[in-house]
Amino acid sequence: MPKKQEIVIDTSAFFAGTKKLRSYIGRASKLSTIDLVIFEFTKAMETEIARAEGSGRTRRLELLRGLRDRFPGLLQDLEIEVRSPEFSSADVGRLYSMLSDGGCDSGDTMIWLKMQRVGLHTILTDNVSNWERLGAKVVDLG
Amino acid sequence: MTYTRIQDEPLKVPDGSRTHLRESTPDAKSLAQRWEPQQLLNPTTARSAVGHGVSVTVLERKVDGKRRVTLPSILGLKEGSKVVMVASPDSAIIAPDRRIAENLAKALHKLEMSRKLVALKEWEKMIAEAGLSGLTSESVDRAVAGRIQRPKYLNAQEARDSD
Numbered sequence: 001m002p003k004k005q006e007i008v009i010d011t012s013a014f015f016a017g018t019k020k021l022r023s024y025i026g027r028a029s030k031l032s033t034i035d036l037v038i039f040e041f042t043k044a045m046e047t048e049i050a051r052a053e054g055s056g057r058t059r060r061l062e063l064l065r066g067l068r069d070r071f072p073g074l075l076q077d078l079e080i081e082v083r084s085p086e087f088s089s090a091d092v093g094r095l096y097s098m099l100s101d102g103g104c105d106s107g108d109t110m111i112w113l114k115m116q117r118v119g120l121h122t123i124l125t126d127n128v129s130n131w132e133r134l135g136a137k138v139v140d141l142g
Numbered sequence: 143m144t145y146t147r148i149q150d151e152p153l154k155v156p157d158g159s160r161t162h163l164r165e166s167t168p169d170a171k172s173l174a175q176r177w178e179p180q181q182l183l184n185p186t187t188a189r190s191a192v193g194h195g196v197s198v199t200v201l202e203r204k205v206d207g208k209r210r211v212t213l214p215s216i217l218g219l220k221e222g223s224k225v226v227m228v229a230s231p232d233s234a235i236i237a238p239d240r241r242i243a244e245n246l247a248k249a250l251h252k253l254e255m256s257r258k259l260v261a262l263k264e265w266e267k268m269i270a271e272a273g274l275s276g277l278t279s280e281s282v283d284r285a286v287a288g289r290i291q292r293p294k295y296l297n298a299q300e301a302r303d304s305d
Binding site for chain 1: 268285288
């Protein structure tokens with residue numbers, strides 16, 4: 001039996017990639033994500049929540065809090081495995097060398113290095129050009 | 143519908159089918175969580191899953207030192223009978239032939255898929271209601287950077303340095 005393709009879910013895919021996610025669930029693909037993506041997701045939610053708190057939009061605030069609190073359950077329900085690959089001193093060197101080449105985002109580069117550590121090469125994201133530049137196989141959300 | 147914990151007696155359900163459920167058994171728990179109570183107890187669903195007009199029963203067994211378990215008496219298998227297993231990392235179902243096992247596997251797979259799709263649809267709705275469907279990688283990057291604030295003393299130091 002051929003090994004199932006494992007696809008890493010990038011932060012943007014949790015917001016705008018549900019259509020693509022649905023098709024991969026339908027194909028019974030193995031889905032996973034990286035610890036840094038969880039960090040980005042929670043940070044993005046904190047920002048949106050703080051903004052809603054500041055503007056006094058209580059209905060939106062309620063919705064955003066509901067989303068934030070639902071996220072861990074969603075990962076479980078969709079069987080999205082959270083991977084936390086090691087990031088070593090050698091990886092810091094690689095990160096700096098890739099960043100000095102220019103045009104790479106430090107967060108995405110770290111996620112990419114972590115993905116490679118566990119033999120993952122495919123990501124579901126909207127940022128196609130950046131991830132292709134890094135060398136990943138990209139599944140576009142569009 | 144809720145289950146009632148009954149140690150040894152079969153649980154009588156309204157439609158007349160019978161089931162045993164021991165909450166202390168991880169496998170029974172796991173199985174019960176995978177099936178909706180209605181689906182577990184509804185004889186129609188059970189029939190479509192196993193291909194026979196039989197009720198579904200959840201039993202408790204202890205694994206022996208050689209990882210063996212005793213088959214339930216309602217399963218008419220004799221010593222030496224060949225069985226087929228539907229297995230996942232947390233549960234296993236034994237069937238007397240491949241056709242029944244494959245039907246069971248298909249039914250479980252279908253159920254899992256539909257549950258995942260329902261969860262995703264609900265998430266999609268929540269994202270749309272919160273107005274976040276258009277959130278891109280760029281806006282995520284901005285949000286992350288915006289929340290990493292410089293400590294106040296560094297800003298004060300910078301202001302002094304510029305004087």
